[in-house]
Structure formats: structure tokens, C-alpha cells
Amino acid sequence: MLRPRRLVVAATAVFVAAAAVRALLAYGPPSVGSPADWPTSTALLLPSLLLGWLIAVRVPTSPIGPALALTATVPSVVFTVEDWGTTVRTGHPWPAARVVDVVGAGAWAWLFLGFVTLVLLFPDGLLPGRRWRVLWVAVPFSAALVNFTVSSDPSEGRFPIRLPEPLRVALIVTAFATFLGVLLAAASSLVVRYHRGDRLTRQRLRWLMAAAVAVPLLLGASWLATALGAPGVVAYTGFLVAMLFVVPGAIAAAILRHDLFDIDRLLGATVSWIVTTLLSAGVFAAVVLVVGGYFPDRVGITTAAFVTALVLLPLYQWIHRAAGRLVDPDRTVALERIRAFVRRVRDGQAEPEQIESVLRSALDDPALRVLLRRPGADLAVPDGAIPLQTGDSVVGALVLGTTSARRIRRAREAAVEARLPIEVSRLRLELQEALAEIRTSRSRLMDEVNAERQRLERDLHDGAQQRLIAIGMRLRSVQYHLSPGVSAYRELDEVVETLEDTVAELRRIAHGVRPSRLDDGLAVALRHLVADSTVPVDLVVPEVDVGENAATAVYFTVGEAIANALKHARATRISIAVGVTDQVLRAVVRDDGVGGASEGFGLTSLRDRVASAGGAFTVDSPPGAGTSITVEIPLELPCAS
């Protein structure tokens, strides 16, 4: 199998040779046709050839490159054959001009060879199915048939053999019908492909289908126009333009618009290279002309080179960008959007976490995801994802929804541009997770502390206290058997009284460990708490179940606040308001004391206690205007159990 790139080289060689021959025919002694024909038709064919080259360079294995080159080469050969044959009617006939003229009469049928190849192979270089191989034979066969039919037209009088008229008519009908049928069949391969194809293939094919359908339609129209008597040049112009421009153009769009062969970068580089070269040549020439007038020696050339370099350096960047914008506006726009976002992040107008949605819209990939490495964990970069790096370590990955060479390259560029917000959001994520972990571990710790307090309290009540009472009861039993007059009787009285005091003391200790009154709810516990106050207390507290942690935190905070108000603030009145709104338990303790409470140890430990229950603690204590302590604890929603 021939290497596609060699085919392109061969096709180009044939194209150049044909063009040279035609140039000779046009400008040499035979002077076939008008001299304007040669540059026009060559220019018309060149885009296809160049496009073929681009793809051959970019994707050397793809047969699309040769197919495109073929769409340029075949017409140029056909035109050459036609021009060669025409010399027979000039004063300087070329060798074998008579035969070539006969062949050239219907040679236009071969023009479609490249087109059919393209349509059959696009976009992956494979036929849609095995049966389609028939077309490989049918195309040259029907083209040859048309060629023969047209050439043997007796009205031209060139063909040596005269066919009987009925046979000729049958031949014409068969040839043209077959030819049109083959063309339509080739075009219909696109429809088949479209139905089987995925989203991307369909998008690419849509372009080509429009063009492919246009070719046979315009050909039919051209035939109709010719039959109606329109001059050939007019009748076939539309069709020729369609085949030579619309099809390669559509293919170019399918390739460029849909990232098929990552052409745009090459194109951009080529365009900017050409423009830069031309400009530098122009600058060089201008400087040589201007400066050379005064210094006609080497100084002029050196100066020109120097000036050219000076001008070129800044110019190149600009041209490169301009060419990039021209050839690849999507990329320029995408990168500019990311840069604008980074600026807004720097100015504090945007949150770095929005980077994912920004990348999604900038890269036009709604399924794009930004994966960030969790602290302390390894990030498994999925296959095909683009790793995001800081220094040597991979901090994340971009996962694209749709991939192609161009998209991947563009996403890499975008990732570089978006380094700052990605890194910042990763760090913030790390911080958030660390904080969340601290919060949960603190509340877990507090749960355990509370459970431990509860256990301790229970042990005191059910263990030590109960034992002491049992001992006391035995002593009373002993006492029962004594007569009240003896001294042991009185002594036992004293011992039991001491025991009673000890039990009461134990009860107070157990209560300090964990207020057992919380068993009856926060409201009851608070009511008991304020009962010990020596100044009037206004207490507003609803009967609500707020859970052990929140209740304990509020209970101790209120207790401490009351103690502070009495001890330090010299308050004469205290008000306590507790309420639950929107799943937040809020307790406000106000006094009318001297204020100016400083964040001493007492307040700090209260703050810690409240924070351990996931709440916030604020103190407002302007000197001379009393103190107000607010505790806000979000309540967990009761689980349905």
C-alpha cells in the first residue's frame, strides 16, 4: 500500500507538471484559450492541494490528504488534456493533438474522481462498508463511458467511427444515467455514515453532506442549462465552483471546526510565518532602497538587516496573535475569558471555585470536570485527563467531556492560564476540609465528654450515694435495737447525719459534673439554676427538646454568666431569654451591671464549650452599660428513627 504522503507528493508533481504544460500551452506559441484562464483555474485548484498537504503533514496516515490532492490534480490533468487537444485547431498543433482532442471532448467526467474518493473516505479513511467497494469500479467505468459517449458525438466529427444512431442514444442515456447514479450513490454514502455516526461524526458530516449533495444537483442543473442552449462556460461554472471550492471548503470546515486533525495551529503558524516573511522582505527591501541610496556599499545591507530584525521582533508576536485570532478565534476567545476570570479573582470579584464553570463555558464542554487532590490523599488521574501540576506534584486533573487532539491541547493551555484559581480553590478546599474535620472531632470529643459525665453522674448516684444510704439504713437498724438513752444511740444519730451530709455533698458534686436536672429538659434545669440567684432574674424559656450537647452548653453558659453578673458585674437584675428559631437555639443573658467584661479565662472556656457544640458565642459589654452574652447553637434536625 502506498504511503498517503507519497501519494500527495506524486499528486503535487503531476499538478505542477500539468500546470507547467498548460502554462506553455497558454503563453507559448499555440496560445490556447485566453491567457487569463491559466492563473484563474490554477488558483481555483490550489486550495484543495494545499489542504491536502496540510492534512498529509498533520496526519500522515490519513488518506484524506491524498484524496484532497486528487481533487486538485485530476482537474488540472483534465484541463491540460483539453488544452492539448485544442492545439489541433491552432497553427501549432502539438504531437498527437488529434487523438488527445477526441479523448478530451468528454474528459470532464474524470473531474469527479477526487470528489468521489473524498466523499467515500471521509472522515476516517475507511469505506462505509464492504459493498461500497463496487463504487471503486463503477466510478472510473462510468467516467470512461461518459468520456467515450461524448467523444463519439458525430456532430463534432472528430471520432473516426460512426455508431448507429439508436445505439448512440442508448449509450448516451446509459452513460449519463450511470454516471449520475454513481455520483448520487457516492454522495449517499455520507447519509449512511451519518446515520451510523456519533455526535461528532455527524457534525463533521453535515458540512460535507451539504457540499456533496450540491455537486450532483448542480451537475444536473448544468446539463439542463446546456440542453436549453446556455453556453458551456455559464452552465458549468456553478458546478465547477461547487466541486472545487464548496467541497474542499466544507471539508476544511469539518476538519477545522470539529478538531479533526488539529490543523488550526499549523495553519496559524504557517499564516504568521508567511506574513512575517513577506513583511520582513518588504522592510528589508525598503531599507535597502532608502539607505542604499546614500550608502551604496555593505552598510546599507547591514543596516537593512538590523532594522528588519528590530521591526520584526515585536511584529512577530503581534502577527502570531493576529493569525491565531484569525485562524482560531475560539482559542483566543477561550483563553481571554479565562484570563479575565483570573483578573476578577485577583480583584476579589469572583470566587476561585467558579473555575470549573468558567472552564466549561470557555472550552464549550459542559461535561468538563475539575478534580482536585484532597489533602493527604492521592489523586487517581483518570485516563485521558489532563493533570494539573504545581511544581512536581499533581494537584488535580481536568477531565474533558469530549476529547480530540485540539481540545486536549486547548485544555492544557487553559489549565496553565487557570493555574491561580485552581490552586487557590484547592487550598481553600483543603482548609475547609481541615476545619470540618476539626469541628467534627471537637463535637465528637464533646459527645464523649458528655457521655462520660453522664456515666460519672450515674455512677455517683447509683453507686457511691446508694451505698452510703444503704450503710446509713443498716446503722439505723442497729440503732433500732438500742434504747434511746444509751450514748451509742446518740452517736449513731450523729454518724447517720454525717452520712446524710456526705450524700448531699455527693449529689451536689454529681450535679456539677453533669446537671441531672437536664434530664427534665433545659427549661426545668434553667429554672432551677436561676433559683439560686440572689438578684431577680427574668427568665423566658420555652419547653423544647434541644438535645444533650446544646442543652449542656447553654446550661453551663447561663450558669457562668449569672455567676459573673453577681460576682463581677454587681448587677441588680438579670434577664435570660432562650428561644429556638430556624433550628437555632439562641440564649441571651443580659445584666445591668458595670459592664466592661474582658475576655478572661471564664469567657474563653465558655466560648470553647459553645464552639464544641457547634455554636457561636458573643459578648457585648460596653463599660457602664451592662453585659450581654449571646449563645447561638444550630440544632441538628431530629432524625426519623
Next chain:
Amino acid sequence: MRIVIGEDSALFREGLRRLLTENGHDVAGTAESADTLLDVVRAVDPDLTIIDVRMPPTMTDDGARAAVTLRAERPDRPILMLSQHIETRHVVELVGTGGFGYLLKDRVLRVGDFLDAMRRVLDGGSALDPEIVAALVTPTRAGDPLSALSAREREVLALVAEGRSNSAIAARLVLAERTVESHMRSIFQKLRIDDAPDTHRRVLAVLTQLRS
């Protein structure tokens, strides 16, 4: 009198049984958990049931809930609740019904007071632990009607709340019964409570007022 004891601590239960027996009472049955207590009480039908608030199976307030159940079955069944510490959840709704007492376990050691409280409960009266009463008869907010009471009146009120009669209060405070009565009138007036002859109603009235 025939008594059933609901108490999970063997030490305490046996101590109590001994104390009661020595004082001439008949401990007709004991139970270690709230569930068995219900069966025992239904089977024995004692004159008085003594129940620990915290009992198996959950070791929270099973005893108190058993008391509520028993009371619902027979509203005049005398019940004396015991607790290791002050908790008021079920107390108020039961105390108002009469024939009900609620004491800290320490009180058992003051055998005289304890037997006295038992007697009051058996007679359909009330018995509340002084410590619980003390917590209840302290003014908790400005405008609390309790703040209008004098210290002596508060003392008298506390004894009323414990379930004592005027004569018992007079004996306790070493006052003439008349003086106690005049204190009572003053208290009811300040608290805006209509006087009622029944002992436990007085307790109920006081408590209701305190809790409002």
C-alpha cells in the same frame, strides 16, 4: 401496712425492707424492674408502693412511668416515689392527685420523717422532699408572686408544699397554730389562691401557682 418496694439496688432494697419491717410494716413484695413491679403490685395490691424513679429496663425514668401507669389503673393507690436526685418531670402531675409522695432517698435515713411522710401518703395526703420544695418556692423572675412573700411566709409555704398540715407546721416552726393559719391566709392572698381544706389540694394549689 402492706408495702411493695420497686428498687433495683439490692443493697438499698434490703436496707429499706429491714427498716420498714423493724417499724412494724409488712413488705409484701419487691421488684427489681419497672415491668415486674407492675405485675407484683397488681398481684399483691399493697397499701403503699414505694418506687425508685430510675429503674431497669432503661434506667431512666421507668419507675416514674410505672407509677403513672399504676395511678391510672387505680387513682387512689398510694405511691411514694424515691429518687437519688431532684427531678420534677413526673412529680407535679402525680402530686396533685393526692396519696402521692416524692422524696430523695436520703430521707430514708431520717426514719421518723420518712415514716411520717409514708403515713401522710397512705392517708391520701402529699409528701414532697424539702429540697425539691426549696427549689420550687424560690422566686425565679421579677414579678414572680413569690417575691412578695416574707421569709417566714416562704418557710411556711415550703412546709405546706411538703404536704404538712397546719398543726404539723406549727409544731415544726414552734408557732401557735393560729399564727400558721394567719400566715397561710396572707400567703393565699398574695398568691391569689383560694383556700381549700384538703391537705393535698393545698399542695396542688401551691405547686400549680409556682409552676405558672
